Amino acid sequence: MAEVERKFLVVDVPEGLGDGAALRQAYLAIDGDVEVRVRDEDGAFTLTVKGGEGIERTEVEVALDAARFDELWPLGGERRIEKVRHRVPLGGDLVAEVDRYAGALDGLSVVEVEFPDRAAADAFTAPDWFGEELTGRAGWSNADLARHGRPAA
């Protein structure tokens, strides 16, 4: 499917988010605009291929069993991300995914919202607790964060 989403920095994470889901992901290959990663979300394992640039990207996900995940995970080397994800309903079928990073990126929080189409993305008004918009900004993809850490700017 084509993915339409916007991403924002979160400076003051809202209170009462609950426990969230523990995520770890490793980037197996990053080649041009194609990224291949594996993810462990509370014991549910997936492999995801993303391709293309900007607000609309191709994204294909397949489920993995634990054995395949365990074989693939080391291929990511140091290109790893750990975070806790909280899903916050925004109304109108929209959900904010708040990611609070751990490990090397401890202290960083971002929020992503996925939209049914480009028009809905353009019409979106961000809640007050959303910070600076990061959509399409160099260095803020998870793949870049995994490789290079948090951007200086």
Place this chain on the structure above:
Amino acid sequence: MAEVERKFLVVDVPEGLGDGAALRQAYLAIDGDVEVRVRDEDGAFTLTVKGGEGIERTEVEVALDAARFDELWPLGGERRIEKVRHRVPLGGDLVAEVDRYAGALDGLSVVEVEFPDRAAADAFTAPDWFGEELTGRAGWSNADLARHGRPAA
């Protein structure tokens, strides 16, 4: 699983191989020693991640449905391979996979044999119709053939 295999050129393809299976594959990402490809083998779709170098490699395969395959295929761009694969029993549970390339690599034929372990690979005596050994030789992986065509040497 770890894959132990040897690869050889085939100059004179044996007669009577039958129809074989039509394969097409596209390389979505090639990053260091990690390769990610999709394959269509007579309508059976897979995504494969290979990592590591030489005679033993990590290889993990997952099944894809047609919709996911169709989304991923274009991400390979021109890095595509077409071939017809014939499986030839060699005795002792060994099978020779003879690949006859089509498209840009028309005329090229190679054979691969997979072994249960390194000792079996070392003990293998190639049949007369096997040509020059290509195992581990630069430029002869399918990923390299897809990117650069047949090596000059």
